[in-house]
Amino acid sequence: MKTIVLNQPGELHLTSRDVDDVLSDNEALIRIHRIGICGTDYHAYRGKQPFFSYPRVLGHELGAEVVALGKSVDTKQLEIGNKVAVEPYLNCGHCQACQNGKSNCCENLKVMGVHTDGGMCEYVKIPANKLHRSTQLGYEQLALVETLGIGAHAVQRAQVSANDIVLVIGAGPIGLSVIQFAKIQKAQVAVMDFSTQRLEFAKQAMHTDYSITATTEFNTNDLRKALGGKLPTIVFDATGNSQSMMKAFSYLAFGGKLVYVGLFQGDVTFFDPDFHRKEVTLFASRNSLPSDFKNIIQQMESGQINTQAWLTHQAAFEELPSVFETWLNPESHVIKAMVVV
Helix, strand or coil, X not given: CEEEXXXXXXXXXXXXCCCCCCCCCCEEEEEEEEEEECXXXXXXXXXXCCCCCCCECCCCEEEEEEEXXXXXXXXXXXXXXXXXXXXXXXXXXXXXXXXXXXXHHCCCCEEECCCECCCCECEEEEEHHHEEEECCCCHHHHHCHHHHHHHHHHHHHHCCCCCCEEEEECCCHHHHHHHHHHHHCCCEEEEEECCHHHHHHHHHHHCCCEEEECCCCCXXXXXHHHCCCCCCCEEEECCCCHHHHHHHHHHCCCCCEEEECCCCCCCCCCCHHHHHHCCCEEEECCCCCXXXXXXXXXXXXXXXXCCHHHEEEEEEXXXXXXXXXXXXXXXXXXXXXXXXX
């Protein structure tokens, strides 16, 4: 099968590998049709992704087709020919986190395309319970479910409500997914980014209430003015930028919540007296849960979520090694790039 391997930072290589089609009782073999490119892939390409080793087959935003099933897979839940979204979080099922229903942060978690090889190939073998089918959605929509799950989980963690003023810092795909679900909860949503193009996209596609152009001099007083005299009750930082993440503490209203959706390789520091004075609640948000996948598919099928505007760039599988680096250029204005396998 055709496979693309990231041999080292900056080096994607198209090659061929044998298909591993020997299935255990509870596994499925899937044919990959669409691969969404996400920030993790870009960071890995640049050599800046935590928990990463080379060489690696990238790809964890996948729209796929079931082509074979192990003998113990319940065919009432999954059949050959089904179109599926792939939950790429391979958890152990036995650790304390898994036993407590937190499989997204399993102690032994392996994420496809990060800790183990992913879906930049034609066929993948995977536990059948990691596949979420839809009879209505296309492969491109299914490949976006994982990205949406990141935002859905973060919003659920923060318990966003209609009473909240939400600030999302970073209007890339992860930030957009946070906006999507904060708006579903009927919160007022402000988005901050350096890119006016991304701010305009968020306004037009996601109907954000406030657009804030980030600058290095931007401060709490500026934010209060932008929000009509108030500060956000919940701040989501989806930048993965250390300076942004630490500055986000200052933007919160008293009693507010700060949610780190992005991450970076380093330490987060903050001024403890202000942290206590405001009684800030700090959250990390990692991956998503099986229930998020199911809920998102239902919301997409019902038309509550429309992601068509997200798909700004596309490439054939064989073209990816030559075009991938162009998507890193801010002037390319990539929101979401999709690979056709």
